[in-house]
Amino acid sequence: MYAYDRHDRMFVHARVEQFRDQAARRLKGELSEDEFKPLRLQNGLYLQLHAYMLRVAIPYGTLDARQMRQLALIARRHDRGFGHFTTRQNIQFNWIKLEEAADALHLLAEVDMHAIQTSGNCIRNVTADAWAGVAPDEIEDPRIWSEIIRQWSTNHPEFSFLPRKFKIAVTGSPADRAAVKVHDIGLRMHRNAAGETGFEVIVGGGLGRTPIIGTTLKDWLPKRDLLSYLEATLRVYNRYGRRDNIYKARIKILVHELGPEKMRDEVEVEFQTIRDGALALPAETIAEIAAHFAPPRYAKQPGFAPAHETLRRTSPGYRRWVETNVVPHREPGYAIVHFSLKPEGGVPGDATAEQMEAVADLAEKHSLGEIRVTHTQNLVLPHVAVEDLPAVWRAAEAVGFATPNLDLVTDIIACPGLDYCSLANARSIPVAQRITRRFADLGRVHEIGPLSIKISGCINACGHHHIGAIGILGVDKQGEEFYQITLGGNAGPEARLGDLLGPAVSADRVVDTVEAVVEAYLAIRAPGEDFLATYARLGLAPFKERAYAPR
Amino acid sequence: MPLVRDGKAVADGWTTVADDAALPADAPVIVSFARWRAERAVLEQRNAPLGLGLKNTDAVEEVGPEIHRFGLVALNFPKFSDGRAYSQARLLRERYGFKGDLRATGQVLPDQLIHMLRAGFDSFDTADARVLQQWSKSVAAYHAFYQPIGRLRPTLDNLRREEARPAAAD
Structure with missing residues (x-):
């Protein structure tokens, strides 16, 4: 760290x-x-x-x-x-x-933390893959670059009064776990033909009321030029981004109105002028930041983990948790453990002070003191020895974080909605709670398989509904809460925005409609086919037919 | 207008002249970009310092290579939350090497002073008494900054490297 x-x-x-x-x-x-x-x-x-x-x-x-x-x-x-x-x-x-x-x-x-630039029309907190540094498929640790960007963007003398907020995400893996295509700038690390690591720079993605998948401005940017290129992009945005209409002020609108070619040219001209200036990153500086993220010293694990193997044979609950919430680590004998903050009937992402302290204790005891937060509102212990998994499972059960539902239908993302937010048109949290109660049967949840539900209480899309396999958007109809449903959204490398299922449904009907969509999928899927694959194959029609059928 | 510079209220020797007003003889004047383009020959014949007032939508690239002709450039903040003039300021200072007085006009508030100073401004055309009251607190708020750009160094990195350097032998 x-x-x-x-x-x-x-x-x-x-x-x-x-x-x-x-x-x-x-x-x-x-x-x-x-x-x-x-x-x-x-x-x-x-x-x-x-x-x-x-x-x-x-x-x-x-x-x-x-x-x-x-x-x-x-x-x-x-x-x-x-x-x-x-x-x-x-x-x-x-x-x-x-x-x-x-x-x-x-x-x-x-404790070396802050709330700097977590809101306002400035460069916001940089996000990255929650499995950074431990994912087996990682090319390079995105935290090195996220920290370099954090420092450059903190209290920036030129970019503290931008036309609108500005979000940057970084992924160091081919499997994009940071949703880089729906950020103002997404950075995807990859190797060029010569084998050097650099960045694909994706600009102008975003959700909100005008959801757009970002445009690649640069296929491969050398590391030394990262800050110069970001500065050039932000300068073009600060000077030319629209300030006359808050809904047209994000960089995605500038990219759209200039066109990708013109935007690319503007940024390129600025970049070429400053690339050898003060922001060029010396190898020494990169190495100093990278040293902070060097892999920890892992204790060597024996090839066989008896406590884990025994419990896996004897406890179906443990087995299900391991299969669902635990993923492979790059270090042999270790695992990445997810704590689900999506219990049945719970508020997605909420944790009590006692739960936070329990996670801190567990991290100290079993994860070299480290914790991660995922963009799906769950927590991660990134360095757990496989032999410690049974102890971690029991402790997670005791605090209510062991629901085995990672990436499944009840692993719901929801914004705070009308329960807290002054922008919202409708409540989000109670919808999430009702869906998790409807799908309380874990056997059924696992039968359904990977399926993301994302709920936003208004068009600003803080709940990312556009990229949910099932997206739910709260709208106001003559003072009543209604919900629009979209299908087929996806945040990964094949990012796409969901399609509108049909007319908005009332608060009473929303959970029934979601269930009808899920039942439709179960009825029409091919063996082994997940929800998004079925949707890609058959499209909206079979879902629409069943969702609006009289019950 | 009241003017603040280096934490003090100072007299303003410049007069801002409207595009259709007659030029005073031998007094320092600030003219708009449009007027400078239209009456450049006349303006450069005058025997007094010339200042340029830019809107925050004016392209500094057009005037940048000739910016040394001006003793002062005034950049405008129509609202304090409109940050375009920060980019203009840095471009004039860092790209075009402007050495004269860079003046902030419009809605200049005490809590943006630090950004303005770092972006390259040195005088502030404002009637807001809080700018003067808050000045020393604003300027001293941070011991260093992360970015190796703009004014008011040092950077955190500079300080680290100085501390890491072994003390001189003597």
Whole structure:
């Protein structure tokens, strides 16, 4: 992990004190709400329906046990004893008082964390593959580059008042687990013909009310040029991105209006002018950051794990968990363990202070102190010895994080929706809860197989409904909550946006409709075919017919 | 207009002249980009410093190579949340080597001072008394920055390297 030194610490503490002063001036009336708003947003403080929400950056989804314990402390001291892990690998606290916000930020700074640029029209927290550094298929650790981008983008003197927010994601694997094609900039590491690692730069993807798959501006960018190319892209966006209409202000609209060719040319001209300037990355600097992410020292594991093998034979529950929530690690004798934050009837992504502390304990005991947050709102212990899996399973069961549903129908992504958010048209969380209750039978869940359901409470698409195999979008119809359903969305390398199933359905009907779609799939799938494959083969019609059939 | 520079209120020796107004004799004036393009020959014959006022949509590339002709460039923030002039400032300073006075006009607020100073601004045309009150706090907020760009170094990296260097033998 990236370890702060004295200078990083001085920087985040300075940021806290700067914000403390700003908040105090706001409370005294020396700053207007208009003047204060971007300052609080760039420190993670968002005004919701009932209170301020604090969005804390978990850079590229990596944190350690000590940091997780501090999040639990903040949940207790400044919230109502829980937090909410988000699709951008952050954590949100929903009940923060403005008077206490700087104190909460100070607690973060004590453990080398911050909430800098988690909101506002600036470069947001960089996201990356949650399996970074441990995935067997990885070409290079994306955290090295995410950290380099974090430093470059933090308090940037030119890009703190962009036309709109700006999200960057990095993947170091061919299997894209960071949804890079639906970000303002997605970076995909791959090798060129000479075998050197570089970046495909994908620009102008995004969800929201105008969902677009990103355009590749550069097939292969050398590592030394990464920051120069990002700076060139951001400069073109800052100068020419639209500021007359908030709904047309993202870079995707600029790419669309200029056309990919013109956009590529504009960025290229700027890039060529600055590429040998101060942002060119010396190999030495890259090596210094990379050293922070060197693989840990793994204890050598014996070839046979008796406790694990025995339990796998004797406990079907354990076997199912291992098959579903545990994936292979690049180091022999180790595994990547997922804690599901999607229990039956639960709020997707929520964790209590006690659960956070339990995860911290487990990470210390079984995962070299490390934890990850996934963009699907689950937690990961990235370095668990196979022989420790039974102990980890029992402990996860005890805290309610052992539901064996990773990537299955109940592993639902949902935004906070109308329960918290002032933008929402409809509730998201209760829909997720009702779906998980409807699909409470684990046998049936496993029979259905991989199927992502993603729910957004409004068109801003924080729940990523466009890229759900089943997407659910809350809309308002004459003051009543209705839900539009889309099918066939996918976030991976074959990214595509879902297609509208038909007319929106009422809150009463939404779970029945989802179930009808799932039943349709089970009835028409070919052997071994997952939901997206069936959908690709047969299209919308057979689903539509069954979903709207009178019951 | 009240003017702030280096943390002090200072007198403004420049006059901003509307496009259709007559030029005063021998006084430093700030003219628009449009007027400069239209009346360049006349303006350059004057025996007084010339300043240029740019809108944040004006292309600095058009005037960049000749920017040394101006003693002052004024860049505008129509709203403090419109960040286009930050790019113009950096381009003028870093690409075109502008050495004169770079002035921020429009909605200049105390909490954006640090970004403006780093982007290359040195004077602030603002009636907002808070800019002066907050000045020293704003400028001293950080001991260093991450980016090796803009003004107000050092970078965190520079500091680390200095500390890592062995002390001189003498």
